[in-house]
Structure formats: C-alpha cells, structure tokens
Amino acid sequence: MANKVYNFSAGPSVLPEQALKEASAACIDFENSGISILSMSHRSKPIENMFAQTEQYLRELMGIPEDYDIVFLGGGCSLLFCMLPMNFLDQNATADYALTGVWANKAYKEAKQFGNALAACDTKSETYSRIDKNLKLSDNASYLHVTANNTIYGTEWHNFPKPKSGFLMADVSSDFLARKINVSDFGVVYGGAQKNISCAGVTVTIIKKGLLGKVNRTIPTMLNFQTHIDAANMFNTPPVFAVYVMNRTLKWLKDFGGVDAIEKVNRSKAALLYSALDNSKVFVGTAAKEDRSIMNVPFVFNKDVVAADKADDLAKEFLEFAKARGLQQLKGHRSVGGFRASIYNAMPVEGVQALVDCLGDFEKKVLG
Incomplete structure (x- = not known):
C-alpha cells in the first residue's frame, strides 16, 4: 500500500x-x-x-x-x-x-x-x-x-x-x-x-x-x-x-507514561486540528468552541463557500481525496452528515497532521 x-x-x-x-x-x-x-x-x-x-x-x-x-x-x-x-x-x-x-x-x-x-x-x-x-x-x-x-x-x-x-x-x-x-x-x-x-x-x-x-x-x-x-x-x-x-x-x-502523558498529546492533536478548521475558508467545525471534544471532531463545508446543491457531490469528492492519501473513515455520522475525525489515544500526531495537510490541499483545489 x-x-x-x-x-x-x-x-x-x-x-x-x-x-x-x-x-x-x-x-x-x-x-x-x-x-x-x-x-x-x-x-x-x-x-x-x-x-x-x-x-x-x-x-x-x-x-x-x-x-x-x-x-x-x-x-x-x-x-x-x-x-x-x-x-x-x-x-x-x-x-x-x-x-x-x-x-x-x-x-x-x-x-x-x-x-x-x-x-x-x-x-x-x-x-x-x-x-x-x-x-x-x-x-x-x-x-x-x-x-x-x-x-x-x-x-x-x-x-x-x-x-x-x-x-x-x-x-x-x-x-x-x-x-x-x-x-x-x-x-x-x-x-x-x-x-x-x-x-x-x-x-x-x-x-x-x-x-x-x-x-x-x-x-x-x-x-x-x-x-x-x-x-x-x-x-x-x-x-x-x-x-x-x-x-x-x-x-x-x-x-507511554500513563494518562497524564497521553492527555498532553491528545490536547495537542485536538488543538492542531481545530486550528486548521478555524483558519479554513472551506471547512468549519460544528461544536461550540467552549465545549469542543478532544476525541471527536465533526466538521462540515462552509455554507458561504459551498452551495447546498453542490455539497453532497463535493463531500464524496473530499472523502475520495482523503482516502487516496490513506485517511479513512472520515464520513460523519448518518444522523448529522458532514465529516468527523476521531483522534483517540492511538491516533498519532502524524495522522492528524496528514489530515490537516489534506484539508489545506483540498481547500486550494476548491478555491482554485
């Protein structure tokens, strides 16, 4: 692979x-x-x-x-x-x-x-x-x-x-x-x-x-x-x-060093991903900032940039774009749609960085 x-x-x-x-x-x-x-x-x-x-x-x-x-x-x-x-x-x-x-x-x-x-x-x-x-x-x-x-x-x-x-x-x-x-x-x-x-x-x-x-x-x-x-x-x-x-x-x-050590890494991973979403023109997080999870990060397209009638097709395109880079299982829960990245303990920082890079590259593709 x-x-x-x-x-x-x-x-x-x-x-x-x-x-x-x-x-x-x-x-x-x-x-x-x-x-x-x-x-x-x-x-x-x-x-x-x-x-x-x-x-x-x-x-x-x-x-x-x-x-x-x-x-x-x-x-x-x-x-x-x-x-x-x-x-x-x-x-x-x-x-x-x-x-x-x-x-x-x-x-x-x-x-x-x-x-x-x-x-x-x-x-x-x-x-x-x-x-x-x-x-x-x-x-x-x-x-x-x-x-x-x-x-x-x-x-x-x-x-x-x-x-x-x-x-x-x-x-x-x-x-x-x-x-x-x-x-x-x-x-x-x-x-x-x-x-x-x-x-x-x-x-x-x-x-x-x-x-x-x-x-x-x-x-x-x-x-x-x-x-x-x-x-x-x-x-x-x-x-x-x-x-x-x-x-x-x-x-x-x-x-690894116990819960204290993994919590530090988890918070760092979450901060990395949320920062990318907050600075994106195409993607936006859905949870209130004060309540954001350090484990599950749902996000959707920015409605001001991606028209509603284009969102479904573009979502499929993004998931294929991500999959081609080895980033899998990013589809959001069936009840809410969009996308979701679950960044549990065993997800390395490199995986989150790869997703951040993917978001940036797809944004460039969308915006031209």
Whole structure:
C-alpha cells in the first residue's frame, strides 16, 4: 500500500499497533502455553491472572480507590443503559439525566422504564452542538447521569457538574483514559471499550462499594452487578479476548507514561486540528468552541463557500481525496452528515497532521 493508512473511525477504532500484534500472537499461542487464548478456559490460571492484571492496570492508570469494584461485561452500553437504572434507580425514585446527545437520550429512555427519570437539560433543538451547564436538578435524585464525551456531535464535559443529591454517574465510552478524571467524584463510571481501550465486545463499569442493593425489585441474576462482583467477573464465560486486547492496550498506555502523558498529546492533536478548521475558508467545525471534544471532531463545508446543491457531490469528492492519501473513515455520522475525525489515544500526531495537510490541499483545489 502506497500510503500509510490512518483510521479516523469513531468506533470500533484505532488501537496501538503493539497491542494488536500481541493480541494476534495470543490467538495462536497464549503465554507459551501452546493454546490459543480463544480456546483457553476462562477458569484457567493464566486467564484468571490476566483478568486480575487488567483490573490492576485500570486501577493504576485511573487512580481507582480500593472501595470501588470493577465489572467487565459484554452487551455494550446499550445493555448498561438498562442495567444501571435497574440496579440503582428504585421504582418510585428519581434520577436526573443531562441530555447532550443521542447516547444520553438512549440511556434516559431506558431509565424511564424503571423509575422517574427527568431531563436536567436537553440541547436537541440545537443539534447537540453545545452542552447546557444550567442543569435543572432534583432535590431528591438518586443520581445524576452525564455522557462525558459526545461521539457524534463532538462535545465534551470539561468540568463535570455536581449532583444536587445522590451521586454522579458518567458514561465515558469515547474519552475513556484520554484525560485524567477523579474517580472519587463519581459513584459509577462506565463505558464501552471499543472506542479507546479495546476492541468491541466488552464494557467496564466502576462502582463505588455500598451503592448496590438499595432498590426494591428482583433483578435477574445476569443483570445484577453484584452477581459479577461476587464471582470476580467469572460468573459466566466473560469476553476473554476483548479483555486481553484491553490488557495490552492498557500496558501500552502505561509504558507511554500513563494518562497524564497521553492527555498532553491528545490536547495537542485536538488543538492542531481545530486550528486548521478555524483558519479554513472551506471547512468549519460544528461544536461550540467552549465545549469542543478532544476525541471527536465533526466538521462540515462552509455554507458561504459551498452551495447546498453542490455539497453532497463535493463531500464524496473530499472523502475520495482523503482516502487516496490513506485517511479513512472520515464520513460523519448518518444522523448529522458532514465529516468527523476521531483522534483517540492511538491516533498519532502524524495522522492528524496528514489530515490537516489534506484539508489545506483540498481547500486550494476548491478555491482554485
């Protein structure tokens, strides 16, 4: 292949090459056992040790206190959206949800099936282009739910709100380990791993001890977080390979210098790309500047330069132009159109620079 490929997919997304090579090797022979990790019993000592090591990596990298449990589950956040209120929101209790994007709304919709879920804010009328910080909070809410980073719309909570009552719950799927957070500020932190720390197939839920067991309903065994905590994530066959990919990705991050080091690089990458967009005559970012994500950067054509009836054809031309340079998966989410560059931890600065150069060259082509 003539050009190095840079994958800007929003998820599943780019992972460190080192982690991919190690995971690939483990598919043939896991830790010199002569057995593929895909064929090894989850109750074997090597797998149990790998799970314990993965949890320890998470604790070290995120600064997770000992009074928090960590649960690895399949099913994606689409399952967690219902599991969380099922475990934490009683039938007659209230929970506040900050509606800042599609995924926040999906979580909110599921919560309404279990208790009194209220919208603390909702910027749908503005295409979720900003985060409303003036939250309408309940006096007696069990928790406040926020989506830390909005993958589709490119907005991010830079300062997390504090609940009026109860605890703070955050979906951190698309900025997991991309920046430093204080876990102690939250009762629950959760996310799908396929955007920043592993392949598809596993979620991580971090739960402060003492919060479970307070709802007055019968919870099905598999949907009860306490089931998995008591069984040390081995109640049933867990997503072993996805956890191993996470293990290797966390090891890569640890060797890189940890979250502080990667956050510095992430902010530098985001600044580079946003600067190019802010100085472009053809392209323009869509998220409010004060809420811009350091992970997902959506952008569109400047309507003052590109006529509406020309935009679709020109968009196809730009995507082909970028693809020819090895820049792939830049098409925007189907619900908003345009373009989107997801610049997760494993995206090197060189990839972002290549995109910046591409934007500049395409602009020259458009403007003549």
